[in-house]
Amino acid sequence: MKKLLFVSILAIGFYACDFGGKTDKPADKIPAEEVDLTPKNISYAIVSTFPRDGGNFTQGLEYAGDGKMLESAGQHGESDIRYTDITTGKVLEKTELDKAYFGEGCTQLNGKIYQLTYQEELCFVYDAKTLKLVNKFPYTFGEGWGITNNGKDLIISNGSSNLFFVNPETFQEVKRVGVTNQYGPVANINELEMIKGFIYANVWQTDKIIKIDPDNGHVIGIIDLSDLRAKTGIPPLSMFDEKAPEVLNGIAYDSAQNRIFITGKYWPKLFEVKFDN
Template sequence: MGIRSLRKKKAREPQNNPLSPNSSMVSSASSPSLTPRRKASRLYANFYVILSVSLFVSVIVLLNISSYKLRAFERVISYHMIKVVNEFPHDPQAFTQGLLYAGNDTLFESTGLYGKSSVRKVALRTGKVEKLKKMDGSLFGEGLTLIGERLFQVTWLQKLGFIYDQKNLSKVGTFNHEMKDGWGLATDGKVLFGSDGSSSLYELDPRTFKAVSKQVVYYKGHQVHNLNELEYINGEIWANVYMTDCIARISPNNGGFLGWILLSNLRKGLVEAGHRDIDVLNGIAWDDEQKRIFVTGKMWPKLYEVKVFPINKPIEEGVIEQLCLRRPLTFT
């Protein structure tokens, strides 16, 4: 064999080069073989790349969902006005603090003012006071509600409450609650909901009167102060806002704000009719059987059955804040 043939033979022989395609160390996929440590490093690197991409995508999705939920929450706030269906007589001397419908065209009402506070049974159609329980002159009557055959009433600037027999308005007990003092009271038949003139909605145990929960009510970042008389209507709490012609609709589950009902036309109509000594709108009652809503005010000569309807026109920025929100009241 000549020198040239020997060189050709050597050129055809596989070289022991780990990067050579003919090397026995090359995998069947013709990629370089790696040590276990380098394989692990590459796997970890690929894992972290995939994880980072997944996290990035998840954050984007969550942001979009959160944004959607926020917009949905904003859309759920509704705005309503009212239409008067019926008008009924109402005692113009009644400083209405609590109001409820008890069936058979019968209302129960709690009135305030020192020396004039009372609990009364009232005929809806005539406004006649059929039974009346006067309170001690040192007490200022406030919110009223009914569970079973017992009326529950709270008093202003005190933690003291009273229990009455529905049939004859005889006092059958007292209780102490955990609110700052008593303003509004309502029930879903199982628990009590209360207000103390702040922006808080309380849930009270009707057996112990301890606060089960306390939720601060907000409208677009503003606390809704001066929550007053309450009514439970179709799974919602409706609350008069003291010193306004507005009713706030609130979720009893978490204190979430649901909407506004604007009733300024009622006061305007009374004033235009010459009733200039009336006080503020206060008093909401719900007839669950016939789905009727009743409202009145302190020292109003009329009680109204109303229906609510949505306001379809856009409301200008700041209008609701001006009409329905007030600074917190303080009393000493």
């Protein structure tokens, strides 16, 4: 999504609510209005910190294996798809997009890399080994924001409260799931990552990550990372510096070593973190 000149962290209702109380009724006998859908607050801990290119307007982040990170950079004239070294932050290889395109989320599936574009309604497909463009698909669900996969389908966000499950070969929509919490639909679903069967998502304009049940779209957990900047020396949001670090954006999972990585737009650091869930 477009560059922010000023960001105000929103007080979104689903971040604080406790209905309290318990019931001894069997779960299948509890009236719908009595079911507590309040997401669980999930704590986090920083495991390691790594340097990275602070000039990358991070739109997509995914672990690529062998100590490499797959990243998608945004902004017209600055967009690319790249591999970086996790330890050093060095860019190992990249393919630049034409300046007419604004890169968004990315994911790797079956030897191919899929990269969305913001408002151009086009998905670029690359060979995962070479980062060479091999195909492109138009789409009709509006803007492209975040993308991940479940091993079969691509899962895409467009800034609304919907997640679109898409066939990776035809780019036809298979199904869509609405993301909801105890108050109703949750919009601004951004960068996505599938972790142990659940979808983790950045929520645009916040430094929070939500945990989503992909079967029904319910938000079952929230990780509040709003104190991460103070803990790690990431500069605060700025309305004057266009290259200043913006909101948290970027979640990656190394399933082989059970590691989670996060970063943000124009953030000069990559963090390995642990979620207590």
